[in-house]
Amino acid sequence: xxxxxxxxxxxxxxxxxxxxxxxxxxxxxxxxxxxxxxxxxxxxxxxxxxxxxxxxxxxxxxxxxxxxxxxxxxxxxxxxxxxxxxxxxxxxxxxxxxxxxxxxxxxxxxxxxxxxxxxxxxxxxxxxxxxxxxxxxxxxxxxxxxxxxxxxxxxxxxxxxxxxxxxxxxxxxxxxxxxxxxxxxxxxxxxxxxxxxxxxxxxxxxxxxxxxxxxxxxxxxxxxxxxxxxxxxxxxxxxxxxxxxxxxxxxxxxxxxxxxxxxxxxxxxxxxxxxxxxxxxxxxxxxxxxxxxxxxxxxxxxxxxxxxxxxxxxxxxxxxxxxxxxxxxxxxxxxxxxxxxxxxxxxxxxxxxxxxxxxxxxxxxxxxxxxxxxxxxxxxxxxxxxxxxxxxxxxxxxxxxxxxxxxxxxxxxxxxxxxxxxxxxxxxx
Numbered sequence: 001x002x003x004x005x006x007x008x009x010x011x012x013x014x015x016x017x018x019x020x021x022x023x024x025x026x027x028x029x030x031x032x033x034x035x036x037x038x039x040x041x042x043x044x045x046x047x048x049x050x051x052x053x054x055x056x057x058x059x060x061x062x063x064x065x066x067x068x069x070x071x072x073x074x075x076x077x078x079x080x081x082x083x084x085x086x087x088x089x090x091x092x093x094x095x096x097x098x099x100x101x102x103x104x105x106x107x108x109x110x111x112x113x114x115x116x117x118x119x120x121x122x123x124x125x126x127x128x129x130x131x132x133x134x135x136x137x138x139x140x141x142x143x144x145x146x147x148x149x150x151x152x153x154x155x156x157x158x159x160x161x162x163x164x165x166x167x168x169x170x171x172x173x174x175x176x177x178x179x180x181x182x183x184x185x186x187x188x189x190x191x192x193x194x195x196x197x198x199x200x201x202x203x204x205x206x207x208x209x210x211x212x213x214x215x216x217x218x219x220x221x222x223x224x225x226x227x228x229x230x231x232x233x234x235x236x237x238x239x240x241x242x243x244x245x246x247x248x249x250x251x252x253x254x255x256x257x258x259x260x261x262x263x264x265x266x267x268x269x270x271x272x273x274x275x276x277x278x279x280x281x282x283x284x285x286x287x288x289x290x291x292x293x294x295x296x297x298x299x300x301x302x303x304x305x306x307x308x309x310x311x312x313x314x315x316x317x318x319x320x321x322x323x324x325x326x327x328x329x330x331x332x333x334x335x336x337x338x339x340x341x342x343x344x345x346x347x348x349x350x351x352x353x354x355x356x357x358x359x360x361x362x363x364x365x366x367x368x369x370x371x372x373x374x375x376x377x378x379x380x381x382x383x384x385x386x387x388x389x390x391x392x393x394x395x396x397x398x399x400x401x402x403x404x405x406x407x408x409x410x411x412x413x414x415x416x417x418x419x420x421x422x423x424x425x426x427x428x429x
Contacts, residue, residue, distance in 0.1 A: 032115060034095050036066035044069070049076040055083055062091045063111075067098070078105045080124070086111060097121045104129060116142055120167075123150045132156050132178070139165050144189070146173050155179050157201070162187050169195045184210045191218045200246075202226045207255075209233045214241045216260075223247050225269065230255045230278075237263045239283075252278045259286040268314070270294045275301050282309045291315050293337050298325070305331040307351070312336075320345055327354045336360060348373045352399070356381040362407075367392040377427075381405055389413065398428040 039058035044050045050073035052065070063086075067075055080102035086092075091113035092106065100122045107129040113136045114128070120143040128134070130153045137151075137160045144167035156178035164186045174182075175197040181204040182196065188211040195218045196202070202223045209232040216238045223246040234256040243265040249272040250264075257275075259282040264270070270291045277300040284306045293316040300322040311333040318332065319342040326349040332338065334357040341355060341364045348367055354376070355361070361383040367373050368390055377399035380386060386406035393415035403412060403421040412419040414428070 032064075032091075032093055033062070034064055034093070037063045038070075040066065042069040042071070042073070042075075043079075044071060044073050045076070049074050051075070051077040051079050052082055053079050055086065061089055062093070063089055064093045064095065065097060067096055075099065078102055080104055081107070084108060091115065093117065094119065094121055100124060101127050103127065106131060109133075112136065114138070116140070116144075118142060121145070123147055125149050126152060128154055130154065134158050137161070139163065141165065143167050144169070146170055148172055148192075149175070152176060161185065162189065165189060168192065171195065172197060174199060180204070181206070184208065184212060186210060187212065189213075191215060193217050194220065196222055198222065200224060204229065207231070207233060207235050210235070212236065214238060216240050217243070219245055221245060227251070230257055236260075239263065240265060242267060248272070250274070252276070252280065254278060257281070259283060261285050262288060264288075264290050266290065268292060273297070275299070275303070277301065280304070282306060284308050285311070287313055289313060298323070301325075304328075307331065308333060310335060317342075319343070320348075322346070325349070327351060329353055330356065333357055339363075341365070343367065344369055344371065346371050350375045350379045352376045352378055353381065354379045356383065358383045359385060361386050363388045365390045367394050370394055372396055375399060375402055377401060378404065386410055391415070395428070398424060400427045401425055402427070 041056035086109035093115040148170040183206040225248040239260040291314040307329040382405035
């Protein structure tokens, strides 16, 4: 039986480690001995269950929490503060644990590694509070309920991975933590408000083949030149979920992503947003006041930008190829650093003022190789440097005053026919 458990564990850990950065994977153990530690102090509840009270006389440096006592009682609680200020221990493992870990049970512990494998543990408030030495936390194949503040002020230079897990991460669970990265791989989970608030050292947030709901403010004021990576699965980002974060890049591949209002509000360090073969829905103001001369590239996607999704953002270039693209009212309004817009899709819909008042915009190309195009009133109004516009032969509607206030020498070519802005002032149908 032990041999079977070891094989299962090795496979599970291999899955977890595949999601880690190489440096973290090299430091993590290849496999664990799941033999339960002996010498812990238990208290029987008199009904076939028991509580773990303390470390007792256990001298293990790698502690594996038992699921039963020496008397055969099932452990249903690790008592509050049971392992508080744990010293001379390298790792703690909960394998197949199904019950509650009491408040502050491991707070101030000095161990470096935490493994939670299988089971359905409930991690109470502040259970790992201020465990600063934690550098690796792995959750594998578990149904988790992680209660508010459970890992607050934890993990200096820590790597946290969730592999094949379900459940919830409560409010402020990791807030003020020193995490370097957090990865969800094959998970179905919900992240509550402020769960990773002010984790300022974060370099990477990854959602891989996962079904995730990320609630308001979950990653607010996070990151230090961080990368947000979404590969596969479905991710819903609620309002203001990453606002004020120091993200450097964002990539989405083969996924469904919903971005709530102000989700990335004032993420001013963003320089790259890349979306590939995905469905993207961005609500109003989703990326408002974002970017540092950012380059936005969308390839093979179905994209819907609600009103003012990118308004006032510092975008240098915006390109869309393949798929379908719809930008509602003022979606790219007053993006002052925006110089080029290239859209080449099967279907394009631009709402009123969609790309208006972009003073540095010089050139626009829309569906020159084919594709249905609809452009509403004033879509490019007051782009004072706009000198060249090229639109293919799939234009079905052009509203009024679309190019009003462009450069004096603005040349507009539609289906190989040249126009001036005045000639198109009343639209074209």
